[in-house]
Amino acid sequence: MRYTTLLFDLDNTLFDAASCEPVAFEYALAKGGVAEPNQYWETFSEINDALWGAVVRQELTPNEVQARRFGDLVAAAGLAADPGLLADEYVVGMGAYGELYPGARDVLDRLSQKAALGLVTNGLGEVVRARVVRLGLEPLFDAIVISGEVGVSKPDAAIFELAFEALGRPAKPTALMVGDSLSSDITGANNFGIATCWYNPARKPRPDGVSIDHEIVALNELWAVGS
Ligand SMILES: [Mg+2]
Known part of the structure; x- marks a missing residue:
């Protein structure tokens, strides 16, 4: 990878x-x-x-x-x-209520055997923790960082710093942020200085002003991005 x-x-x-x-x-x-x-x-x-x-x-x-x-x-x-x-x-x-997108669990399963996975989400601790337990996500992720728990939110680089700390400080060039939001995920990863993968299933036009290293319309395309 x-x-x-x-x-x-x-x-x-x-x-x-x-x-x-x-x-x-x-x-x-x-x-x-x-x-x-x-x-x-x-x-x-x-x-x-x-x-x-x-x-x-x-x-x-x-x-x-x-x-x-x-x-x-x-x-x-x-x-x-x-x-x-x-x-x-x-x-x-x-x-x-609510489910993972079809195929998402399979992709996470396979990727977790090749890479360290972190979840970095802007949300309430109670909501995200309940989902993580119900959907059985805990074993797939090496770090779970929730803005409502840590007091900083994407796109602040500080929340990425916390994720990196929890993952044992990997080298930044080895890391990729995958997310749908330009304002929080992509801008946040730009602020922190790691590569970005824009999940864009609606095929929206690429905007100016953010640095997008990879773009996917389906999560299973991550294999091609990562290899
Ligand atoms: Mg999102």
Whole structure:
């Protein structure tokens, strides 16, 4: 393998977060006694995306997103529900629902025999830990670094530094960051000074301003990238 240290993003790279989130949302609002929860999904999604954008700009922490997003939703939609309860139940739902993309586990299995694998994710500790346990990911990764636990988020180089520490300080030229997000994964790896692989299944056009060393539309293409 050309790269012997592979760092992975979780949401929308290995894990189908896009299909987990509406299910978790429906679960949380039903728990909170809100009728027809689906009608509020779009509003929540906009609030949530904007708050996570502020995390990437280092204006908010993941835990602040968690505290605010349902308060903002209740206010925006005029719901008679307890935002704290909705927030707590959403965390439960986010940990309990959703799957890895088809084939992702197989790719991780095979790569883990050739390289050290790290998971570097912007998320809440409770959510990610529940997923890691439920999906049996722990044995596949040599390090799991979650922004909500360590207090720094991608694209800050500091979160990559923590992953490198946990992996026994590999040489930077041996390492590759694999992720779907230009603003957190690719920019973060650029900031830290390691190679990047943009997971781009939608085949979006390549932007200016970020350094992309490899681009894949399917995870099993990582074999070609790494060899
Ligand atoms: Mg992602």
